[in-house]
Amino acid sequence: MELTVNDSFTPQTSSPELSIEQEFIINKTLLTHKSDDRLVDCNILFQAMENVMLYASNINNAVDVQILDNIKNFSSETLEHSFYKISRAILWECYNTTDIHTRTLALLEMLGNYRWDAKVVIMLTAFTINYGEFRLFLDVYANNSLAASLAILKNLWWRNFETLRPQLKSMEIVIKEMVELAKCVVRFEVLPINLLLHADHDCTLVSAVKSQIYLATYWIFRSSLTSASQITDLIAMKQENSNITANAAWGLSSLALRLSTLCSCLRIQVDEFQEHIEQKLYKRLLNLLKDNKQIENQEFLNLFFSLDDDLPLKDSFSQENVGIHRLKEKVVMLLVSKPDLLPIDQTLLLIQQTYEHPHHKYIKQDYEIVWVPISSSETWTLDEHKSFDYLSNSLPWLSIRKPWLLNSAVVRMIREEWNFDEKPLMVVLDQHGSVSNYNALDMVLIWGAKAFPFSDSNEKKLWEEEHWNLDLMLYGVDDHFLKQTEEGDKNICICGSSNIEWIKEFESRIEKLRNVGLKLQVIYVGSRNMNEDMLKTLAIVNKNKSFTPLQIQFFWIRLEKIKDSIIRVGQVHTFTNYEIILNQVLELLDTDDDHSNWAVFGCLSSKDLVKLKGNDIMMFLDRVPVWAKKVASFGFVGAIASIFDEAGETASCDHTNMVPYDEGMVEKIVDCDKCKRAMTQFIVYQCDGSQ
Secondary structure (H helix, E strand, C coil), X not given: CCCCCCCCCCCCCCCCCCCHHHHHHHHHHHHCCCCCCECCCHHHHHHHHHHHHHHHHCCCCCCCHHHHHHHHCCCCCCCHHHHHHHHHHHHHHHCCCCCHHHHHHXXXXXXXXXXXXXHHHHHHHHHHHHHHHHHHHHHHCCCCHHHHHHHHHCCCCCCCHHHHHHHXXXXXXXXXXXXXXXXXXXHHHCCCHHHCCCCHHHHHHHHHHHHHHHXXXXXXXXXXXXXXXXXXXXXXXXXXCHHHHHHHHHHHHHHHHHHHHHHHHHHHHHHHHHXXXXXXXXXXXXXXXXXXXXXXXXXXXXHHHHCCCCCCEEECXXXXXXXXXXXXXCEEEEEEECCCCCCHHHHHHHHHHCCCCCCHHHHCCCEEEEEEECCCCCCCCHHHHHHHHHHXXXXXXXXXXXXXXXXXXXXXXXXXXXXXXXCCEEEEECCCCCEEECCCHHHHHHHHHHHCCCCHHHHHHXXXXXXXXXXXXXXXXXXXXXXXXXXXXXXXXXXXXXXXXXXXXXXXXXXXXXXXXXXXXXEEEECCCCCHHHHHHHHHHCHHHCCCHHHHHHHHHHHHHHHHHHHHHHCCCCCCCHHHHHHHHHHHHHHHHCCCCEEEEEECCCCCEEEEECHHHHHHHHCHHHHHCCHHXXXXXXXXXXXXXXXXXXXXXXXXXXXXXXXCCCCCCCECCCCCCECCCCCCCCCCCCC
16 A cells, blocks of 8 residues: 655644844845855855854863864865855955945845855854954963964954953854754755645745745844954954943844744744655655556656755766766665775675676676765764765765765665664665665675676575585685686685694695695685784785685685575575585584684585595595595595595585485485485475476
8 A cells, every 4th residue: 555645734833924124134135146056065064164163162172183183174165265255255344334234135145146055054154264263362362472473463462351251152152043043044955845845835834934044044144244243343442341342242142032033933844844854755765665667766766866966976986976867777786884884805895796797797787886875873974974085986886975965764764664774785776666685785795796686586596506615605706716726627625724823734734745746726714803913824825826815804704695695595585505505604604713723625616525624634634645546436525535434534525416206215325426425315395387
């Protein structure tokens, strides 16, 4: 059943009627507005401005060095000229003899081309530059020679901070109210109002709120100018006058009350609009996801990404802004994570398995990966901004240009419907915009581009075709190595241990065997948690650069992802080799957890493996003359396994043999073709859909 929501919105609180003065102010303010919708990153700019205001208003408090460092690294998107121009204009208007209303409109005119949220943020930032400089002089000139010299030039050297405290305190209150009012303006401007406009009643309500936005903008400009004028008056005063400062403080308190009243009303209206729009957006997204009749993915993706932004994505390779149309008729893989993405080794493996995968060139026009970073809190920190900027400019896939502007309804859907809990996931949308896999990340890290179109049904199909062998263990770790090994049909040993001395001894003995003709490629993978000494040792023993330290990390990630994928798929589907593959990978991971030494022997694509651990490995080395004679008869794996039969030991053999069912088979004993031991019997049911 489709989720529904009332098209018409009735707010709980009514908008106050506008006075004649307010209507006059609104009309004059609108005459200054000639927006060309130029984009400004208001959120990050607002954070930087608000932090400076905080320090300026609490000038005697200890400074948070980390926040200062973030502000130092903040980029204002080439707005420096606008800041400078407006901050100079504020000072100019402070000395203008015309009335405050006319001077306020003049400042509004200068920012006429910007959106309403950009106007207030740029204005407050420009005022912050002047205000912060003034407060800095007051605080440090008594203890700093340079500041003292500048204070003399600025006529501030004689000021008694205590006599100015009431006026400065009132100014701090005005600034606080301006910032809170600006927050309401910024919040409203990013709301997708077009989702609400379905009736004349809705349009009227939106118009009423916009009137309050225009008033808020006007009074933020006027309050900034009033505060700046008082600062210039303080500097120009020949001597302290308590009556003047008291009157100034009273005027600022009256202004703060006006701002507070306007802010309270606007905040309630914006809260109600935001709640209603987010509910509506959330339900529309869910309805689209459940709609199997979608012809294309554009409607869902437009709601998900852009709303009112025609170019919501960016291409890190070309640094171009990208529209939703680029995703049309493609499989879209939404990589959802925190702003720091994946651990570096998993990130590199993901790149290798997608854009660097040999199969990628055949399907690169058919799919796109889009990074969707989600902050752990409601507000993005400047550290998260920096992390996102670095990664989104370094990685080969698309990303949201401004993920901090992602609508909270979208974030809610990601958390509640897609079960995002801070752990990275990759949600796959097919060409029609329907979810075909709620988390394909394990699948992609295992099979890479070969897993296209990355649906959960294809994941099941891939597992149906898999067997537990060296190819499954090593695929995607080093394709060049696998190709060379496959062409030479080499015998391979994967050796794991957390004991450096044991690894050195094993390699020494293997080297002696190579010198007498043993053809065996050994790959040392250490353990999952390796220190620096272990990595150096592995770099030495892995001859001919067979495996680098990074590729060893890839190997362990691969085993973990095989385990996670097979458990998840096995909960829904059953497939032939489920128990065998799961048991083998769990045994390897458990052996590593126990810090035991282990080795797996076999050929690349063969299903025949023999796994040894502990003392069995040294027995294998000690009895080379015995098993080497049997290689011609039993093969490499069978020959190794045979020596443990003779010694009364049991080596692990993974050979399987599937035969059609026949009556009387329950009592029949079947010997393994490789190790010659009796095989354990399993019954497998397979649906023959063709009959």
